[in-house]
Amino acid sequence: MSSTTLPVARRPLALLFSIGRLVMPAIVLFWLAMAFFGHWVAPYDPAGIQDADLFEGISRKFWLGTDYFGRDMLSRILAGARYTVGISLMATSLAVTAGVLLGLAASAIGGFFDTAVSRFLDALISIPSKMFGLVLVAAFGASIPVLVLTLAVIYLPGCYRINRSVAVNVAALDFVAVARARGESTFYIMIREILPNMVGPVLADFGLRFIYVVLLLSSLSFLGLGVQPPEADWGSLVRENMPGLPYGAPAVIMPAIAIASLTIAVNLTIDSAFGRHAREGVR
Amino acid sequence: MEPLIDIRDLRIRAHTAEGGDIEIVKGVSFSVRRGEVMGLIGESGSGKTTIALATMGYARYGCRIAGGTIRIGETMVTGLDEKGLQRLRGRKVAYIAQSAAASFNPSRPIMAQVIESALIHGLMDEAEACEKAVGLFRAMAIPHPETIGNRYPHQVSGGQLQRLMAAMALITDPDVVIFDEPTTALDVTTQIEVLKAFKEAIRDRNTTGIYVTHDLAVIAQIADSITVLRHGEVQEIAATPDLLARPAHEYSRKLLAAAEPALRASPVTGEASAPLLRVSGMSAGYGLVDRDGMPAVPVLRDIELTIGKGRALGVIGESGCGKSTLARVIAGLTPASRGTVTLDGVDLAPGIAGRSREQLREIQLVFQMADTALNPKVPIDEIIGRPLTFFFGMKGAERERRVRELLDLTHLPASVGDRLPGDLSGGQKQRVNFARALAAQPKLLLCDEVTSALDTVVAAAILDLMAELRRELGLTTMFISHDLKTIRAICDDIMVLYSGRVVETMPAAALESGRHHPYATLLLGSVPALRTDWLETTPAASLQVQGGPPALTSGGCAFFPRCLLAEPGLCDTSVPPLRAYPGGIEAACFRLAAE
């Protein structure tokens, strides 16, 4: 008896997915933990110059080699997680919170408010993000609060746009009309009727936004405009170890791999989590 | 004679979201002889579409054919590999879906899509295929058969697209055609043309068909025999006339009873109670309002209506005529641009912002889709409890008690209280929808297509509930529907809307007798009756001008392009006013009086 249908053909792929489903969140959790405990877990003092050559290769003693000062690379990357993950997390939270609130308000209030906010943020979005970052950092200096705010402002418009469109779709549903017809306040409609139905998309957007922020922060740092020495995030680590490139030193590539592992893991985690949400929605 | 389609002990299993595995089709067997049509009827979830798709060897996502055999002619469908199935589909077996709009690619001309499968299977060259397609268009009574193929899908009406899709299915001369609710999305006045076209095409080509629907009256016109399904099991298989005359199974009897809803006794008698709601000179629409106070997209024009205390007014009209907009205007969701809405002698502000909380409480809306009318993230007792807190300041035990009373009133078990809407059946959701509206203790209940999304048997129970509520609470209701049978069953008065204007009002009792507006006559004649010869005998198909989509006239009677009585020079110059006729009928037609 044949049972030729889609799920059968998909099984090997499904297996792969289910492995990814465990590994990817584990990587994300690992880096989150390092953002808090990286300094403690690091085998050496991240700033301490070790008894080693510059740009040493991978060894039993220095798992990821040493940098241009002869410092332990693994320790520096673990410590750098605080800046890359921490700053990105703060900036993303700020952008997403503001984006969600504005998007909700625009969908619930509509009319002139909606138009005004949308136009203003559209204007903001049309400025190239790196240039915008350059200008702000040049004007206010590259302190961590300025970086957080700059990144948040850069990603607010995109975040607003997505959340507004999700909120507008929810706001068009009949239960919102029922609440309006009852005379409920705009605030009640925003928070109690619309917001609970946006959780999935908001979380997915948070993850994606976080990836963009990590990448932009890393590029700013790579250009020397981000986190300033003696503090170092992963972008700065790549920058300061560039002289090691001719020697094929792991010090150049390892921070880059850290960036990639974080962004890819976040991305795939959202994918699988969001897929599950979608399926629940269908049911 | 050996039947052409033979399905034996078909079992289909599906994965559930929880990772389980359930049987959704449980050992179904039936066979169809060449040239005959088998109707599959049942409520949603009964597995009728799943079975129809399986006939093409296709299992929906997450489903698989777990047992049994399907044979079409010489082909054992259940034994075919992917290649064999591809040869089967489109060539031997064709499929006509519920929504033609979703099946056509909007960016390609219609003709290219109609002949595509003939070209893919290499059955004929392009010129031959086009010629054949035009022949099919003609057989389907599609207007402009020669040129309509050059149009894009959005340039033809829904009924035409449905027939074009049938032409697409028939172009390869398939042995078997599967119709999956092909007229469900259409207005009754359009459905009748499509049904006629289908029936003729089936007869002329000696096509064998499987026709899936939930509408017994429709299937009675097309099918030679009917399989009644419920929960994936066959309840009864019988020749159509036998099923209609002598349903053997209990469930078939229920279906039959629900298809012709009995008149629910009305608590009011005779005429004239004091008016509760009065709408006069009202116009409304969407978009920006211009200097004369008319919106960019006018939807309703010069609406006049009154509903007496305790009475039920039925509002009927085709999709897009403005029924829902009327309810929204009365509730204040869409402010009227002109005219007044008066409740119990008090003029209401056009928008919600201008109305007092008490005024908002007195009018409650019940929407069509219980799915979207209930917030999926809020538990039932909070949904029903919110109006209690909002309007009456109820809290704690008092509110809990009242919620339980309301659940009881709408015949819901108290246990649904802490569940989410997603865990309830369609009928239960609609009851919650009512309970929430009743929580506000409204004077006027606006019901927008409250039974349209439900299966007939469930809808019948909701109609009973409505009749009961009217009797016990003395509610005044406006009942919007596109289904005349439903309206007739529950309402005291009927108002017919066409293209945003009132074209007729009448007492419900006058429906079957008296002279009516030409559109009302068309509507009446288009509702399929539960007998096999209705399609042949109804005059409805000859009650409207056949042909292109109705062009909207600016000045005259909106029905002019479709009206057989229309008199150019009279009807297309000014808008006919409502005039009184015998039997309490008021109609807006120039010619009705003249005749």
Ligand SMILES: Nc1ncnc2c1ncn2[C@@H]1O[C@H](COP(=O)(O)OP(=O)(O)OP(=O)(O)O)[C@@H](O)[C@H]1O
């Ligand atoms: N928000 C809106 N903006 C613009 N046009 C709208 C809007 N809502 C509805 N319309 C248009 O107004 C007209 C009337 O719509 P309405 O929903 O009142 O029709 P209806 O009679 O309830 O139809 P149905 O039977 O399909 O529910 C339609 O042409 C529709 O396209």
Ligand code: SF4
């Ligand atoms: S007014 Fe004229 S066009 Fe309109 S319904 Fe009457 S006869 Fe037909």
Ligand SMILES: [Mg+2]
């Ligand atoms: Mg409607």
